[in-house]
Amino acid sequence: MSVPTYMGVSGKSLAILQIAAIVAPSFVLFGYNQAGIGGLLSEEDWVKTFPEIDTVNSAGADKSSKSTLQGFVVATFVIGALIGSLSCSYTGDKFGRRNVIFAAAICSLIGEILEASSFGLAQFIVGRVIIGLGIGQLSSIVPVWQSETSAAVNRGRQVVLTGLFICLGYVLESWINLGFFEFHHGPVTWRPPIAIAIAFSLILMASIYFFPESPRWLVLKNRSEEARHAVAAFRGLPIDSTEVLAEVAGIEHSLEETSDNAARLSDMLKMGEDKLLYRFMLCILLQFYQQMSGSNLVSVYANVLFQKNLGMSAETSKILTGGALTWKFLASFIAFFTIDRFGRRAVFMISGFGMSACMIALAITTSFGSENKPAMIAAGCFIYLYNTFVPIGFLGANFLYCTEVAPIRLRMAMSSISTGNHWLWNFIVVMVTPVALESIGWQYYIVYAVIAACVPISVFLFFPETMGRNLEEIELIFKESPSVFATVKFAKTRPRNTPQQFLASKEKADHLEQSEE
Template sequence: MPFGLTGRALARMQTALIVAPAFILFGYNQAGLGGLLTEDDWVKTFPEIDTVHSKGAEKSQKSTIQGLVVAVFVIGALFGSLSCSWSGNAFGRRNVIFFAAICTLIGEILEASSFGVAQFIVGRIIIGAGVGQLSSIVPVWLSETSGAKNRGQTVVVSRRAPVTWRPPIAIAIFFSLVLMASIYMFPESPRWLVMKGRVEEARPLVAMLRGHAVDSLEVSSEIAGIEYSLEETSHSAVKLTDMLKMGEDKLAYRFGLCILLQFYQQMSGSNLISVYATILFQNNLHLGSELARVLSGGALTWKFLASFIAFFTIDRFGRRALFIISGAGMACCMVSLAITTSFPRRTEAP
C-alpha cells in the first residue's frame, strides 16, 4: 500500500507524482526551447540555426533547419506513442512509464550538454519518444486505476553564457527523476493484471484504489466487469481495417474524430505560440530581448494555469462544451495576435 493511502487520497498522490510530471515533461520540452532561440550563447553554440544574425536566403535556410530541430521532438513522440499499442500490453503500464522516463532523462542530458546541432537533434528525438510514450500510456494507466466517477477529472536570467540556456533545459531532468522514483510505488493497472490472468493480484489493488475491503461487493463487481469486458474484446478483436468502416459501432467515425481533434489541436496555433512567442515579441513587436522572454514566460505560465480549468469543469459541463468554448477562445486569441503583430513599427519623428 503506497504511502499508506487508499481511495481518493491515493488518486491525488498518483496525480501529483505521476500524471503531473508526465504532462509537465510534454509541455516543458515542447515549448521550453522557444525562449532560447535568440539567446546570445545559444546562437553562438548553434550557428547553423542562428536566425538573429543572418538575413535573406541565409536566414531562410537557417529558419528551415531551426524548424526541423524544433519539430523532431514531435516526430519522436509519434513513434513513441505508436509503440505503446504493443508495449503497454506486453510489459505492463508501469514498466513502460519507467522506460519512458529513462528516455526523457537521457534526452534531456544530451540536450543540456550539447555543443552541436547533431547531438541536440538526437536528444530531441529521444525526449520526444519518451514523452510520446508517456502521453499514450499514462492516461491509460490512470483511467484503469481511477474510479468511473472522477475519470474525466483525472485524465485531464540575462547573461551571455551557457548558464542562460543549459540549466533551463536541464530543469526537466527533475520531473524525469520524479517519475522514475515514484512509478513503482503505485499499483499496476488491475485491467492489465486481469488480462494476464493474475486476478488474485488485481483484487487487492482494486480494493486499495477504491478504498473498499477486499471481499466487498464493489470490488467483486469491478473485477467481474473487467473480466467480462476483456472476454467480449477477445471475441471481437478490432483490426486496423475495421477502423476504416462504419458498422454498428461507427468505428470510422470515432477514429476520424480522434484524428481530427488531435489535428485541430496542433493546428490551432497553440504550439506556435508556445515555441515562438519570444521571437514574435522580439522580432515582430520589436521588444527588448529580456522583456520578450518575460512576456513569453508569462504567456506560458498562464497557459499552464488555464489547463486546470478543465480539471474542475470537465465532469460538470462535459467534453463537448469544453471543446466548443476553448476552440472559440483560441480562435479569438489567434485573430487578436494576427491583428496586433501586423501593424507597422511606429517610429518617432526626428
Template structure:
C-alpha cells in the same frame, strides 16, 4: 507505499503524472526561448539567426525549425511504438522505459557542442515524451472512478502548462545572468531531475486493474481496484466494477481482437471512434496552441517588435496565465461535460486568432495595435486549456474500446505529434514570410471545432468506460449515439443492469443482489 483511495490517487498524480507531463511541456517549449541567445547561436552557428540577415537568415530559420521539430518527430514515433509494446509491457513498465529515454535525451542535449549531438538528443527525448503522452492518460483513465475521471485526467493539461511555465521563468532567470553557456545549458539540465523522479516513483503505484483483467490476473486486478477505490476487496462495488470489466471484455472480444479492426465499422463502430480521436488530436494542434507556447518569445520579439527582455517577461506571464486557466477545466469537466468545453474552447480560440491577425496586420510602429495583439495572445491562452490541453487526451481514452485502448490512443497521439511537427516546423518560416495571414489559418480551423463537436462527438461524462463501450455497441447509428449520450446515465449504470440480467437477479431487490464475477 500503503496508501488507499484518494491518497493513492493523489500520489499517482503528484509522483508520476505530474513529472511525466511537466517533461512534456518543459521539453517541448524548452528550446524556443534559447534560440535568440548569442552564445547558443555561437555554439550552433547552423541555427544562428541573431547575427544574420536576409536570405541567409531565412535559410537558418528553416534549419532552426527542423532542429526544434526533431523532438516532435521522436514523440510521433514514440507514441506510435506504444501500439506494439504498450499492452505487452503494461502501463508502469512502459512509463519507466519512457523515463529512461527522456533521461538519455536530456543528457545528450544539455552536453552538446555540435548540432548533430543536439539533434540526436532532441529525437531520443521526444521518443520518451511521446511514449509518456500515449500511456499515462490511459493508465489514469483506467484507474480513476467515473465521477472524477475527467478532473484527474484533465490535470494532464495543468501539468503540461506547469512545464511551459517553469521553462519560461527559468529561461528568463538565466537570461539575466548573461554568463555564456550557463544561459542555456542549465535550463536544459533541469528536466533531468524530473526524469529521475518519474523513474523512481512509477512502481510505487499499482498497475491498471483493467490491464490486469485483460491479462487474466483477476485477483490482482481486484486488489488494485480496491486500493484505488479505498474499499475492501470483497466489497460489492468492487465486485460489480470487476464484473463490468470482464463482461465488456467478453462481449467485445471477437469484434476488437486485432489492430486492423480499427479501420472497420462493425457493431462496435470502431472506425468512427478512431476518427473521433484522430480528428480531435489534429484540431488540438492546428488550433495554434503550440504556436503560442513554443514560439511566444519569438512572437513578442519579432512580430510585435518588443525588446528581448520584455518578450521573455511577457512569455513567462502568458504561460503562467495559461497554467492558472487550466483549472477552469478541472472544476467544470465533470459538471458540464466534455462537449461544452470543446465548443467554448473552439469558439474562443477562433475569435482570438482572428483578432490577433487583425492587430498584427498594422505596422509594428502602431503601439496600440501591438498592445491589443499581446492582449489576444493572453486571451487565447485562456481558452486553449478549457478544452484542448488535457481534455483531448482524456476523451480519446474514453471512446476507445478496452481491447484497443492503447493502440488507438497511441495512434491518435502519434497523429497529435505529427501535426505538432508541422506547426513547429513551418512557424518560423511562416511568421517571416506571410506574417499576420498565418493566424487566419488557425482562426478558420478553430472555428470548425464548434459544428464538428456538436454533430459528431458524443458526451462521455458520468459513464464508466464499460458503459461507453455498450453505448457505442448498442446504438444503431452515429447520430443516435450522440443523441443518447446527452441523456443522463441510467441509475445504477448499464453495466450494473447487464450484470443483473446475466446473473438473473431481480432488479428491484437491491438489498439482496448477489454480485457474481
C-alpha cells in the same frame, strides 16, 4: 477483509499520490521539453555553439535557410515523440502501463543529458530525438493508465490535470530561461535550463513501481485477482466489497464480448457494430484540433511572436512570454472545475469558439505592422486571452476523451495512434511556423482561426457526452446507438448506471438471451 494499500495509502490519498509522483512529472516534462529551446534561440552563447541555426546575425537568403534548419531542430523533438507515441500501440498492451512509463523516463533522462552536454548540433539533435521518444510514450501511456485506474465520478477532473501540468512545464521553462538569461554571457545561459528537466525523469523512474498496474490491463492478461487488488486500493474499499467485485466483473464482461475476435489494428478502420471507425475518427479529429487551432504556435513560439512579430526587445519578450504562460497555467484550473460539472462537450465548444475569435483578432491587429504600437499592445492582449481559452478544452481534456471513447481491447492502440496524430501536426506547426511568420505574417493566423471555428460545430454534431460514466458504459453507448448521427442524442437519453447497476443490467440481458435460445 482489509483495504489493500500502496505506500501505506489507498483511495483518494493514493490517487493524489499518483498525480503528484507520476502524472505531474510526466506532463511537466512534456511542457518543459516542448517549449525547452524556444526561449534559447537568441542567447549569445547558444548562437556561438550552434551557428548553423543562428537567425539573429543573418539576413536574406541565409536567414531564410537557417530559419528552416532551426525549425527542423526544434521539430526533431516531435519526430521522436511521434515514434514514441506510436510504439505504445504495441508496447502498452504487451509489457504493461508501468513498464512503458519506466522505459519512457529512461529515454527522457538520456536525451536531457545529451542535450545539456552538447557542443555540436548533431549531438543536440540526437538528444532531442531521444527526449521526444520518451515524452511521446508518456503522452500516450499515462492518460490511459490514469483513466483506467480512476473512478467514473471524478475521472475527468483527475485526467484533465495533465493539461495543467503541461502548462506548468511551459511556465517553469519560461521563467527559468529568463532567470539564467540575466547572466547574459556563457553556457550558463542555456545549459542549466535544459539540465533541470533531469530531476523530473529521476522522480518518475523512482516512483512508478510503487503504484498498482492498470486493473483493465491485468484483466486483459487474465490476472483478475491482481485487478481486484488494484481496484480495491484505488477505491479505498475491501477486495471482497460489492463495488470492487462489480467493477472488475464489468471489465470482464466487456472483454468476454470480444474474446472470440482478437483485436487488430485494422479493426479501427471498420465501422461494424461497435462503430470503431467512428470512435477512432473522434480521437484523430480531437488531436488534430489541439494542434491546428494554434495552441502549439502560441506556447512554443510565444517569445518569437513577441520579439520578432510584435517588435519587442529580447528581455521584454521573455517577461511577456513568462506572463502569458503563467496565465495559461492559471486558466487551466477552469477545466479542472468544469470538466465533471458541465461535461466534455461544453468545454470543447467553448474552447474552440474562444480560440477562433482570438486568432481572428490576432490576424487583424498584426496586419498593421510592428510600428503601430496600439495594435501591437492589442495583439499582446489577445495572446493572453487566447491562453485563457486553450486549456479549457484542449490541454488535457483531449487526451481524456480519447481514452474514454476507445474500447478496452484497442484503447492503447487507439490512444497511441491518435496521440501520434497530435505529434504529427505538432511537427508540421513547428516546421512551418518560422517560415510562415517570415513570408505571410498576419495571414498565418487566419488558418488557425478557420480550423478552430470548426470545433464547436463538429463537437455538437458528433461527440457524445462521456461525463460520469464508467468506461464499460461508454462502450455500450457506441454499440447500442442506432447510427453515427444518432449517437450524441442517444448518449443524452441513456441513463447513467453505477457499477452494480451496470453489472445487473448485463446479467439480466445475458439471462434473457439464454432464455430465448
